Amino acid sequence: MRWNVRWQKRARRAVSCRPFSWFFLIILHSPFFVPDSSAQPGIWRTHPSFLSAQTVAAVQDKIYCASENGFFYYDAGASEATRLSRDDGFSELGVSYLAYLTDQKRLLIAYRSGTIDLLSVTATGEPAGTSTITLIRDAAQISGSKRINHLGRVGNDAYLSCDFGIVVLDVARVEIRDTYRNIGPEGASAVVYATAFANDSIYAATSRGLLAARFDPAVNLAFFGNWKTVALPAGSSVRSVVGVSSRLFVAVPGEGVAERRGGRWTVVKAVPAITGLVQTATEWVATAPGLLQRESGGLVNNALVGAPRALVEAAGSFWVADSLSGLLRISGTAAEAVSPDGPASDAFQQLVAAGQPAQVLALPGGFSEDLKPLRRRRGFDQFRENRWQNFLTNSLPTDFVTAVFNPTDGRTYLGSFGGGLWQHQYQNPPEAVNRVLATISSLTVDPNGEVWLATPTLNVGQTSIHVRRKSGSFESFAPNRGDIQQLLLDDNGFLWTRLSASNGGGMQVFDPATNRSRLLYDQTGEGDLPDRNVRSLVKDRDGLIWIGTDNGIAVFDNPSAVFTGAVNAYRPVFERRRLLSGESVRALAVDGGNRKWIGTANGLYLFNEDGTALVEHFTSQNSPLPSNQINALAIEPAGGEVFVATPNGLVSYGGTSSEPTPVFSGISVFPNPVRPDFAGLVSIRGLVENTVVKVMDAGGQLVYETRSQGGTATWDLRDYRGRTAETGIYFVFAVTPDGREGVAGKLAVVR
Known part of the structure; x- marks a missing residue:
């Protein structure tokens, strides 16, 4: 019967609690609290x-x-x-x-x-x-981008340069006074980057060139015929135009700053590497890599100045x-x-989390909301002790694409697409391990601390799986297909691999002990995948293999039998349909309670252990998610904080489940004390799996009882009747499922 292994394990977890002397517990176990720096349960944090x-x-x-x-x-x-x-x-x-x-x-x-x-x-x-x-945002008659790029002000009128034209905002009355659209030649649409005022005219730097119109109340600026194209120096940029004391200036690439005099352009300041012009209250400033050039003289020549976009003078x-x-x-x-x-980037293609000490590694890249690859940058970012550290040195590859934490030696191993294998430990500079195996697509680590890596190839018979032994030596293997995008090691020592969609997709299972390979596709008996385009793989706490495809979720519930006879994936059912059927599942993660976090193009889902019950569905409309497109997920095991990468930034969510501890070694209760303005969940962490947690008031009355999700239990500060907890001291008792071991602590609530 399907799922029999999982149900047996769940039954073992749910052993009822034996009778226990709570008074005896208090005497033998004094409160011991460990520090907790993770996000509070149910609370979002942004990491821009x-x-x-x-x-x-x-x-x-x-x-x-x-x-x-x-x-x-x-x-x-x-x-x-x-x-x-x-x-x-x-x-x-x-x-x-x-x-x-x-x-x-x-x-x-x-x-x-x-x-x-x-x-x-x-x-x-x-x-x-x-x-x-919100008038601009909500204007139905304006299609496409409504981005506001610049503001130029005359009196109470602010001229907003937008991707569709110009909007006039009366800042005193706080109302939109006018809109100028389609002001390009012959009424063509035009993106307006900036405006400037000089002499008796308004100038607009647009995607249709530099446009000008007489600035007079009698002139209808909404009529394109009143806007004339101004000839520019050859090759000059029109993204920046500046008016200073009725004088007009533009940036001329390769030359410098040009001023319009008598209908002609004259270069007034040579800045060969010029990238643009910005304006202060009294003058223009030319920008270039490593340089800011003021109209009145040199400002700064410093390598820290990379790509200036705007500036002000103050203090x-x-x-x-x-x-x-x-x-x-x-x-x-x-x-x-x-x-x-903060991180040095807003878009990441992979997140790797580890505990003891808690840390998250973020590799730049990923996909935009229309699934186009995002620009990668050099190095990576590390989040540790609630601070970000950027590793951006020029010696690092620009294309780290995969990483894995090795608990045996405490190092993180990173693979690049051209720069080989690297290792990193805490704040130490990363070091190269192997540059011969240059193109690495995926890494994983086995229980012995040996690092496995994939070097994708389309050449049949060429080695594409390698292992770095603890001795430092390498051994290589050649499975049937070498176009490997992701490696996942199961409890049997088999390597489950996600294959390239451009080469037919599907999956391959490889046993390095016997050199056996098994290909899995969407045919019955040969995997029965919902779709050949496999996007993500994860192993859950019961050893089951969960698969994310372009058509929802599939599960292999008996991985040990993958090389024997017919093999078919199981598809969980939620609300009478296959789990997330029709959705592209791009990221999967399993929390300490064996629940499944699933990232799609329609937001972030949290399902129960077997995918039959929805716990949460977060979108950009009901949460701080900056986008509904989820690129990567990682769960910091000690605190259960869920890190979520989107095309528009990285956020994290204080989860209600963390990895359970093998034995009680101290619990954390956070926040403690609970102050009057707190409206979240109290978390009790450091628990063993399926811990029984009881909260009692100072009089010995039971207030709340629950079981932990993995290593975390939460309390919403309400009693079993739904009444809000009053000011006082509360006792927290935690007992293992068999009732043989327990710890206790105190919690202060101030209302």
Whole structure:
């Protein structure tokens, strides 16, 4: 019968608790709490990169800056950065432009979606309340992108440069006054990157070239015929146009800054590597790699300046939003990076989590929401002790694609697509292990601490699976098919491999002990996969192999029999249909309670052990997920925190299940004490599997009872009647399923 192995194991876990003396427990076991730095259960954390800075604004004593998916302000006096998110009242992620309206004492925050937040600030520049304008975002007559790229202001009118045209916002009345669309030649649509005002005209840098119109109330700027094309120097960029004291300037690639005089362009400052122009209150500044050139003289020549996008002058310094280095503070010729810590990228193709000590490794890359490959960058990122560390040295490959943690030697092994095998331990610089096996697609580690790796090939008979023995020597194998994209080791020592979709897809199981290979496809008796395009593999806590395909989930419930006779995958049923049928399953992870986390193009799912009951379904609409497209998942085992990679950023969720401990060695109760403003779940961690947890009040009355999910139990601070826990001291008792061992602790609740 299917699932018989799993049901037997579940039955062993569910042994009823034997009678136990709670008073005796208190005497023999004093409370022992271990530190807990993971996210609180049910609480989301965002992990944006702050290095891709796009825009900056000076607000009183604070410098506000936004990267592609991050937002923060920097207090120059205190030298402290404060992160901002939707939890602080802001509408969404993806800030595209910032502008401080000095007379209004409000910060205009424009988003890629077209949404506008107007942030009121205190006398020292801290956030003090937000109002939102959604007319652009919700305009049904505007199709395509509604991104806001720039703001130019004349009086109370703010001219917003958008991907569809120009919107005029009355900042005093907070209302949209006008919209200019299709202003290109012959009424063509045009992306507007920026506007500038010089002499009696408004200029627009657009995807159709540099456009100009007479700036006069009598001129209808909504009519394309009133916009004329301005001839540009050969090869010049029109993404940036600047008007300073009624003078007009553009950047000319390969030459420098050009000014329009008498209908002609004249280069007024040579900057051969120029990438753009930005504007301060009094002058223009030309940008180039490693260089900022002021109109009034040299500003800085510093390698930390990578790709400047915007700058402001405040608090005696220049503040530069640099898309490679984050927010830079420039004083004289010295440059200093002041962004909050975070990963160096927003998109990752693989996440690897490990406990003892808790850490997560993130490899850049992945897929966009339309499944196009995202740009990779050099190195990788590590999250440890609640801080991110970036390993970005030039000696590292630009294409790490796979990693695995080896608990035997405490090292993380990384494979690159061209740079070979590397190893890394904590904060030490990564070291090359083997550069001969250059192209590695997947890594796994066996219980003996030996590292297995795949080097994909289409050549029949060529070795494509290798093992690095503990001695440091390598042994190679040649299974039937070598186009291996992922390796997974089962409890029998068999290697389950995901094969390239471009070469027919499917799966292959290889036994290195006997050199047997078994190919699995979508035919009955030969795997019966829901789809040949296999996207992800994972082994659960019962040893079952879960498969994510372009047509949902499949499970091999008897891996030991894969080489004997007919083999058919089982497809769990949820709500009378095959589990996630029709959905592309791109990521799978198993938590400490053997529950299944499943990442698709329609959000993140959490199912019970066998996939028959839905526990959670998170989307970008009901959670902080920045996208419904899930690229990778990893669960930090000690705390159960679930890390989720999307094309628009990395987030993590405080899970309610962690890896169980073999024996009790101390439990953590968090938060403790519970303060009046806390509205989440209390977590009890450090438990053995299926622990019985009881919460009692100071009078000895039972308040709550549950069993752990893996090594974690949670309490919603309500008693068995649904009443909120009152102020007081509560006792937490945890007992193994057989009743032979237990620990106790105290929890303070303040209301």
